[in-house]
Structures are given as C-alpha cells and as structure tokens.
Amino acid sequence: MPDVEQAPDGPFRVYRAGVAGREIEFLEAGVGDPLLVLGGSGGPALSLLAARRRVIVLDLAAAGLGGATARDRAAAACAVADSLELGPCDLLAAAAGAEAALWRAADAPGRVRSLVLESPPGPGPELAAVLPGIRAPALVLCGTRDGAGPTGPGVTCQRLLPGAYLSFVYDAGHDIRGDRPGAFAAVVSDFLTRQGRFLARDEAEGAP
Amino acid sequence: MKFALFTPHAYERAEEDWTPGWDPSWAGWPGPPRLFDPERALRSHTRMLELCQLADETGFDWITLAEHHYSEHMMMPSPMLLAAELSQRLRRARLAVLGVAIPLANPVRVAEEYALLDLMTGGRLAMAGFLRGTPNEYLTYGTDVAHSREVYEEGIELVVAAWTTPVAFGWEGRHYQNRLISIWPRPVQQPHPPVLVSGNSPDSADFAARHRFSIGLAFLPPQAAAASAAYFRDAAAAAGWAAAPENIVYRTFAYVAATDEQAQRDCAEHGFGALSTLGGGLAAQAPGASRYAAALADVGRRYNGAAPAGAAAAAPAGAAAAAPGGAGAPAGGAPPGGAPPGGAAGGVMPGGRIRPPLCGSPETVLGQVRQLRDSIGAGVLDLILYNDALPHELARESVRLFGTEVIPQARDL
Numbered sequence: 001m002p003d004v005e006q007a008p009d010g011p012f013r014v015y016r017a018g019v020a021g022r023e024i025e026f027l028e029a030g031v032g033d034p035l036l037v038l039g040g041s042g043g044p045a046l047s048l049l050a051a052r053r054r055v056i057v058l059d060l061a062a063a064g065l066g067g068a069t070a071r072d073r074a075a076a077a078c079a080v081a082d083s084l085e086l087g088p089c090d091l092l093a094a095a096a097g098a099e100a101a102l103w104r105a106a107d108a109p110g111r112v113r114s115l116v117l118e119s120p121p122g123p124g125p126e127l128a129a130v131l132p133g134i135r136a137p138a139l140v141l142c143g144t145r146d147g148a149g150p151t152g153p154g155v156t157c158q159r160l161l162p163g164a165y166l167s168f169v170y171d172a173g174h175d176i177r178g179d180r181p182g183a184f185a186a187v188v189s190d191f192l193t194r195q196g197r198f199l200a201r202d203e204a205e206g207a208p
Numbered sequence: 209m210k211f212a213l214f215t216p217h218a219y220e221r222a223e224e225d226w227t228p229g230w231d232p233s234w235a236g237w238p239g240p241p242r243l244f245d246p247e248r249a250l251r252s253h254t255r256m257l258e259l260c261q262l263a264d265e266t267g268f269d270w271i272t273l274a275e276h277h278y279s280e281h282m283m284m285p286s287p288m289l290l291a292a293e294l295s296q297r298l299r300r301a302r303l304a305v306l307g308v309a310i311p312l313a314n315p316v317r318v319a320e321e322y323a324l325l326d327l328m329t330g331g332r333l334a335m336a337g338f339l340r341g342t343p344n345e346y347l348t349y350g351t352d353v354a355h356s357r358e359v360y361e362e363g364i365e366l367v368v369a370a371w372t373t374p375v376a377f378g379w380e381g382r383h384y385q386n387r388l389i390s391i392w393p394r395p396v397q398q399p400h401p402p403v404l405v406s407g408n409s410p411d412s413a414d415f416a417a418r419h420r421f422s423i424g425l426a427f428l429p430p431q432a433a434a435a436s437a438a439y440f441r442d443a444a445a446a447a448g449w450a451a452a453p454e455n456i457v458y459r460t461f462a463y464v465a466a467t468d469e470q471a472q473r474d475c476a477e478h479g480f481g482a483l484s485t486l487g488g489g490l491a492a493q494a495p496g497a498s499r500y501a502a503a504l505a506d507v508g509r510r511y512n513g514a515a516p517a518g519a520a521a522a523a524p525a526g527a528a529a530a531a532p533g534g535a536g537a538p539a540g541g542a543p544p545g546g547a548p549p550g551g552a553a554g555g556v557m558p559g560g561r562i563r564p565p566l567c568g569s570p571e572t573v574l575g576q577v578r579q580l581r582d583s584i585g586a587g588v589l590d591l592i593l594y595n596d597a598l599p600h601e602l603a604r605e606s607v608r609l610f611g612t613e614v615i616p617q618a619r620d621l
Contacts, residue, residue: 170380
C-alpha cells in the first residue's frame with residue numbers, strides 16, 4: 001500500500017495510488033469484502049460499515065478523474081478498482097454518482113457484485129434503456145423527506161432494474177447517510193451481507 | 209354541513225350500575241371482565257345496529273367509529289370489524305373510522321385493512337382516521353407511551369406510503385422497520401381515502417397541516433375548538449393550502465327532545481352530555497379498582513412528555529384524561545363547565561347539572577348548530593347522541609328527531 005496519512009475522522013486513512021499515469025487519493029478503512037464508495041468522504045455511516053468490511057471511498061472529481069459523462073466516470077472508477085486489484089466488488093454511490101455506478105454495472109457486469117444507490121436521480125433516457133439489462137442486485141435508498149413518493153426516482157429505478165429493492169429511509173433528506181447514519185449502515189450492511197435474503201428477518205444473522 | 213352519528217358501542221347500563229357521587233380522581237378503567245353478561249352484550253350490540261340503521265334512514269351522512277380498549281363504555285377493540293359489519297347494512301350513510309390507535313398497531317396491517325374496507329364500501333369510506341390514543345390505551349398491550357407522538361406520526365406516514373407507492377418497498381424507520389411492503393388490495397379511492405388525524409393540540413394540527421390531512425376536534429368546549437380550528441387553518445395556509453370546512457370534524461354531545469325543558473330534564477336525570485360522567489359504571493363496583501391509578505397516572509404524565517414521577521405533583525390521570533371515549537383528546541382535556549346557558553357550550557354546568565353542547569328541541573338545536581358552524585367553521589359535526597348513560601328509547605327518539613327535523617334544515621349551512 002502506498003503513502004498513508006491519518007484521515008480527519010473515524011477509522012479512515014488517506015491513501016495514494018497511481019492510476020493511468022497519475023497519482024490519485026482515496027480513503028480506506030476496514031477489512032473483508034471490498035465496498036467501493038463513489039463520492040463523499042468518511043463519516044459515521046461509512047465508519048460503521050468499515051467495522052464490518054473493507055471500505056474504499058473514492059472522490060473521482062477530487063482525484064481528477066471526473067470525466068465528461070457518467071459513463072466516463074464509470075470507466076475511471078473501473079481503472080481505480082483494477083489498480084487496487086479489488087476484483088468483483090460492491091459499489092455504493094450517492095446522487096449523481098449513482099449514474100456512474102449504474103453505467104459500471106451495465107458496462108462491466110462481471111466486476112460489480114451488487115449496487116447500493118443513495119438518493120439516485122431519475123435516469124436519463126440513455127441510461128434508462130440499459131437498466132433492464134443490469135442483473136446485479138441493487139438496494140435503492142430514498143429519504144422520506146426527499147425522493148420518496150409514488151412518482152419519485154426511487155420508484156423509477158425499482159421498476160427499471162430487475163434486481164432492485166427500494167427502501168424508504170424515514171425522516172431522511174437527500175443526505176441519507178448523514179441524516180440517519182445508523183439506519184443507513186444497518187440496512188446497507190445487511191443487504192451487502194445477505195443480498196436478496198436481507199428481506200427475511202434472521203435474528204441469528206443480526207438482521208433487523 | 210354534514211352530520212355524523214358517533215357509535216360508542218356501549219355496554220347497556222342497568223340502573224343499578226349507575227353510581228352517583230363517583231370519585232372524579234378515579235378513571236373508571238379498565239372495565240371488570242367478570243361483570244360481563246353475554247345477554248346484555250348481545251342486546252347492546254343489537255341496539256347499536258338499530259340506531260345506526262335509524263341514522264342511515266333519517267339522513268345522517270356518516271356513521272363514525274373509534275378504537276378503544278378494555279371498556280364497557282366503548283366496546284371497540286377493532287373499529288375495522290364493526291365497520292365491516294356496518295358496511296353491509298348501511299344504504300346511504302358513509303362510514304368514517306375516527307380512528308385507529310396507530311401506535312398500538314402494525315401500520316402495514318392498518319393500511320391493508322383500510323384498503324379492504326374501502327373496497328367493501330364501494331370506495332365510499334368517508335375518512336380513514338388515526339389516533340394517538342388516550343393514555344390509558346398504552347396499558348392495553350404494554351406499549352411504551354414514551355415517544356408515542358413520534359410513533360404516531362411515523363406510523364401514519366408509513367400507512368400512506370403503503371397505500372400510494374406503486375412498487376414493493378421497504379421502510380427503515382425510527383420506530384418501524386419493514387423490508388417488504390406491497391399491499392393488496394390497494395384503496396379504491398385513489399390515491400387514498402381522506403385521512404383524518406387529531407387536531408386538538410398545536411403539534412397535531414401542525415402535523416395535519418404539513419400533510420394536508422383533515423382534523424378531528426374531540427370533546428373540546430366550543431371556544432377551545434374554535435381556537436384549534438383557527439390555528440389549523442393558519443397552519444394549513446402556512447403549508448400552502450386552504451383548509452376547507454370539510455377538513456374539520458367537530459365531535460360533541462347532542463340531545464334532542466320534543467321541547468327544551470324535556471331535553472334538559474332527560475340529560476340532567478341520566479347524566480348525559482359530558483365525558484366525565486362515564487367515570488362511574490360497572491368498574492365502580494369492582495373492589496380495588498384504584499390499584500390501576502398509579503399506572504394510569506404514569507402513562508398520563510409521560511403521554512404529555514412531563515417530568516418523571518415525583519417531579520409532577522399535580523395532574524394525575526383523572527377521569528377525563530384516561531376515560532375511554534376521549535378519542536384523540538389530550539390528557540387533561542376535560543370540557544370545563546361554566547359556559548353561558550343557552551349557547552352551544554354544555555358539559556358539567558354550575559351546580560353539577562349536565563347538559564350537552566347541543567341540547568333542546570329541534571329548533572333550539574338548529575340554532576346551536578348554526579352557532580357552532582359560525583364559531584368553529586367545522587364542516588362535519590360528529591355527534592354523540594347516545595351512550596350508556598342514556599336509556600335506549602330516549603336515544604332512539606333523539607337520533608330520529610335530529611335526523612328528521614334538524615338535518616334537513618341544517619344541510620345547507
């Protein structure tokens with residue numbers, strides 16, 4: 001692992017790696033199956049997740065890998081994952097980052113084990129056309145103070161993605177992991193651990 | 209204006225059950241099970257159905273029901289079950305459930321049952337109501353009263369989400385977690401039947417205004433109800449919508465007889481017209497009933513978010529606080545007396561005389577209805593025209609007179 005610095009909060013540390021001839025920065029904490037987080041920084045919710053798995057937080061724009069389109073950013077994320085030798089991994093993305101995550105799942109299905117989409121925007125026509133082909137299980141989270149509701153983007157994603165589970169996080173706005181960090185970490189962790197079985201209560205496995 | 213007959217489903221009271229001089233510091237709850245007589249219960253049920261059918265025939269717009277537990281005054285553990293029975297009997301009147309004590313229930317089940325009831329009524333369910341419940345209800349299933357306002361608000365939002373979300377979804381709540389919600393049937397009325405919540409307190413009125421729900425004002429004296437209604441209209445305006453009269457339901461006691469004198473005499477004689485007079489009854493005969501006082505005081509105090517035991521010497525859960533029938537009324541919301549005679553006030557008058565806010569001949573009551581309409585601006589009057597204090601024959605005549613002689617005159621108010 002390259003250079004290490006202490007991150008400002010929680011268990012996350014700053015790492016640097018060379019990707020496509022340039023040095024990029026990312027945060028990492030925890031051990032276990034890798035979860036690649038597109039966008040954001042550490043924080044209580046991701047710290048909770050890092051207690052149960054390996055969490056890599058990558059801000060593509062800050063890393064200079066922004067790209068012109070969501071599809072470009074997806075390719076950049078792919079390159080980072082490859083250079084870190086993550087293999088097939090789980091992908092968590094919020095807001096506009098969700099589009100990049102979906103493109104990555106569409107373009108490189110073998111590399112995405114499952115998707116967690118936090119407050120995703122409604123997909124544009126080009127992305128909407130490819131969603132029915134994505135087979136990866138996906139957890140779509142919407143705050144009841146934000147994109148919930150019968151015509152919200154969460155419903156659209158649930159309808160278009162064959163493997164999607166929609167969940168409303170009560171009393172959360174757009175920043176679900178900031179507003180309800182415990183609830184966010186609990187449902188995401190349960191989904192990542194148990195995939196589709198996360199709908200079935202199992203106290204022995206620590207489900208809700 | 210619309211008129212509703214509130215349905216207490218009270219266990220018929222025999223003369224010997226009535227205990228004058230009841231102790232107002234004692235709640236009269238729970239009713240003692242061993243005094244249950246199946247024959248009297250069957251007769252009570254038959255008479256309730258008879259009054260509902262009479263109201264249906266004489267022009268009442270709605271029949272209303274509300275959840276209450278462990279009480280001979282309100283045999284209504286499941287308003288949904290009685291609503292189902294009534295849905296097959298009423299010809300014109302619509303049903304309004306005002307409502308379900310949501311913190312005691314599974315909200316997904318409530319969403320399912322309301323949708324089913326809407327189907328069974330041909331999409332004519334007038335109101336789907338939600339209560340936080342009176343404090344005593346929290347002893348029914350051992351539900352913690354702490355955070356009950358939060359639980360109530362989240363539960364209602366979950367019900368609405370279950371009705372309206374067109375795909376299967378999960379709910380990660382503060383108080384409810386459900387990973388898979390996908391109800392069938394969905395409501396016939398789309399997106400969902402009108403929703404009513406309590407509007408007695410500013411908190412509940414703010415919640416209603418935020419979600420564009422209707423409010424029920426229960427057992428508040430007219431002046432206080434007018435203030436609550438005005439507060440709600442302001443809150444609705446601040447939330448970007450105009451609350452109409454039909455968004456406000458006012459529940460109050462009413463009694464009609466041939467003459468004013470007869471009406472006042474009947475009410476005084478039978479103690480009909482105030483919630484607090486229900487404190488007596490069967491439970492008064494149960495030795496050791498005061499053993500429940502400590503728990504009732506505890507839930508009463510914590511319901512209002514008050515200081516822990518010991519810090520609050522005043523405000524025990526008195527008769528009105530915990531009395532069944534106080535649907536959605538905040539603890540301590542006993543209608544005070546002392547209102548001017550002749551006006552639409554009522555309650556316990558000076559000298560201990562009981563009189564409902566609406567009381568008198570059809571003509572007098574029509575005037576009182578006008579007065580309430582002007583002061584409160586409620587589009588629906590939910591009338592308690594009978595309970596276990598009142599003999600059946602008098603109740604029947606009062607319902608008949610209200611339906612045939614008051615409602616036709618008041619319809620266009």
